[in-house]
Amino acid sequence: MAEIQKEGNIDLVIFTGDLIDKGGASFGDINTALKKFEEVVISPILENLKLPKERFIFIPGNHDTENGIDKQYMKRGFLEINPHDDYEKIINIKNSLKDQNIVKARTKAFKNFEDSYYTDNLKGNYQYGDFESNFKFEIKGYKIGITSLNSVWLCGLDDDKELFLGADQITNSQLFLSKCDIKIVASHIGYDLLTEAESKYTKNSIIHCYDLNLSGHTHSLDDGFTASPSGDFCMNIASAGTLYNNIHKVDEEYKNSFQVIDLISNSEFYIRKYYQKQGMEFLLDKNFGNDGIWYFKYNSQEAIDRAKANELKEQLEQQQKFLENIFPFYPIDKAIEKDKETFTSGEFMPSQRNEKCIELLRNPEIKNLRLLSISGIGKTRIVGEAFRTMSNVFYSRTPENIDTGIIYILTNFEEGVIIIDDCPIDKYYYVARLISEFQKPFRLITIYNVLTKNEERETNVFFLDAADNKEVVDTIIERERIIDIDVKIELENTVMAFL
Structure with missing residues (x-):
């Protein structure tokens, strides 16, 4: 952090989930674990960067949930009786009044921790929600708005098969962020990992509403601009990994990483990627971009062409999948x-x-x-x-x-x-x-x-019955203007035999 600060002050830290491991099981309970994360991770980073407490934004990850075996069985039964094959049905599940004790249970402790952490510091610039939460900052003359999406309210600790969001979290956030110059959305689960029922809708909503999309969990999304055929665009950046039990990993797939983002405008970014080398040592990834720095400037025509090509590819893939299914x-x-x-x-x-x-x-x-x-x-x-x-x-x-x-x-x-x-x-x-x-x-x-x-x-x-189609034979004879009686008889017999 100290070395990075020499090249320019960091103004904001966004941590995209998995603050703790397995719901804090090794700490005895989740509340103790979350408090420990604040003590050993948040506070030292903020002290080093000389930032106030509210400039560290954390997002709920699947390991930040209370997820016993009972909740896993409950999820299976819950989904069996609740249709979830399109994004509107998933929204209805999330907002069902009769099921609030189920859909809020996993992240209740995390959201309580979040509420107590930010409310006194941000006051009117913090909008708490049981699912999405929103933040507003003024940084170097820019009004920055951030949406924290809860993408783990119905997911397990190691559940990558059925991941749900409830895309109204995005639309619910827009009024609070309406006067912001730059809008950022952060979630643990990238939109590409959601179920087919809401993945595309969520992607299009993010592209339409935000300038920068941050995600964690896995390195499934490539860093870079994504656009819609209509011209909306958004920058995607993904980091992944958990610190627990990971400091001695050798396989790159399991390594932690973080990015330092210099946001010039909503269409221009410099990104530096740091990867975990050994233990808690992180190094600049020289294979990323140009000697560790990747410059992104939005090219509208190139992005729209790519979006149209991707849309056509998706349509063809969906068509092929449909034909296989039927x-x-x-x-x-x-x-x-x-x-x-x-x-x-x-x-x-x-x-x-x-x-x-x-x-x-x-x-x-x-x-x-x-x-x-x-x-x-x-x-x-x-x-x-x-x-x-x-x-x-x-x-x-x-x-x-x-x-x-x-x-x-x-x-x-x-x-x-x-x-x-x-x-x-x-x-x-x-x-x-x-x-x-x-x-x-x-x-x-x-x-x-x-x-x-x-x-x-x-x-x-x-x-x-072939005999019922004599009219067809008569039509052929009339159309071809056949006069010879013998030819007519032979044609009738031939056609009727064929019929």
């Missing part, structure tokens, strides 16, 4: 694209019988329908004509191994049409029962080559 089903247009020979070979010739079939296929009042005929009539082609360009229509060319895909569709969509080709009657009944269990307005259409008496009696059946 396989062997495909959205109808994707199915047509993949099997053009079946769906689009030759010209589709309308007829009264075909139009009647398409009308029934599209009729939302008909919940289940079986389309049957001998092979070669063009059942699949008619289905393609009926549903092309429509959304939430899913087609599988086989009834085999469909359970995972169909359950994903039924779970993640509120309505739609499920089409299964080459589907025998027993599989039809099985899928119909499965759909009914979800109690959603899904329609089931199955295609098959064999008609039985049972199917006629017990299901909605539309039977395509």
Whole structure:
């Protein structure tokens, strides 16, 4: 610290979580551990830097929580009964009045420690919250606003699988920070480690609302500017590591680090990175930037282009993941694209019988329908004509191994049409029962080559007969202006045999 101070005074320290280890277990209780952190870490640093007490900002980390085995089991049961598959549902969980004793329990001791540490010193420039807290400082003529996000209110000590924030922590902070020149947000868990339900929304909210985003826990985010395609941008900087039981680590993955940030403006930064070499000795990382100093200046066009490219990449990745989840089903247009020979070979010739079939296929009042005929009539082609360009229509060319895909569709969509080709009657009944269990307005259409008496009696059946398509033959003859009687007869016999 003394060496760094020679190159310019440090004005503010932000510690992004894990002040203690395992909830302070080795100290007997968490309150004793937090007080000890203030004594052996905060106070010496502030004394060395000659900073007042309030200039050390600390953020809750997963090791700063009370997290016994009972809370781990409680979390599993809690999530089983509370939907959390989009960011709004996670916000609702966090703010549920009936569950406040659950969602606040892990970080209650930490937040009490935080409240007692800052309230008397910052007074009106400190906004306490059970989740987010906010700070305001005036430093060298700039009004600096800082949001401390609580990203560990429902996480375990070693829990990297289901990490939640509640993105309204960001929006709730904006009024208090509205007149600040520079806005900083700090959290232990980076937005990229949150569940898919809120990661992207949180990222976009941070980019829109803040100039600098700081995170800890792991080195998962690269230092540098991140932008949105609309032009909003934010600087990301991540540090990681815990001091406890780490002073003799050799593996770089487990080493602690910290950055010294010279903030010139919201678009210009100098960053120096220091890494843990041996014990409590930290050295400037000469491999970082230019001889240990990395200069970042925002290039708007470059950042926006990169954001658009990343957005396209994310869309393609999501699309691929979606196709994997619903396989062997495909959205109808994707199915047509993949099997053009079946769906689009030759010209589709309308007829009264075909139009009647398409009308029934599209009729939302008909919940289940079986389309049957001998092979070669063009059942699949008619289905393609009926549903092309429509959304939430899913087609599988086989009834085999469909359970995972169909359950994903039924779970993640509120309505739609499920089409299964080459589907025998027993599989039809099985899928119909499965759909009914979800109690959603899904329609089931199955295609098959064999008609039985049972199917006629017990299901909605539309039977395509080659003889019913004589109109198609007449249309071809009329369109091609065929006059010769022998040619007409031969063409009729050939086409009808094909149909």
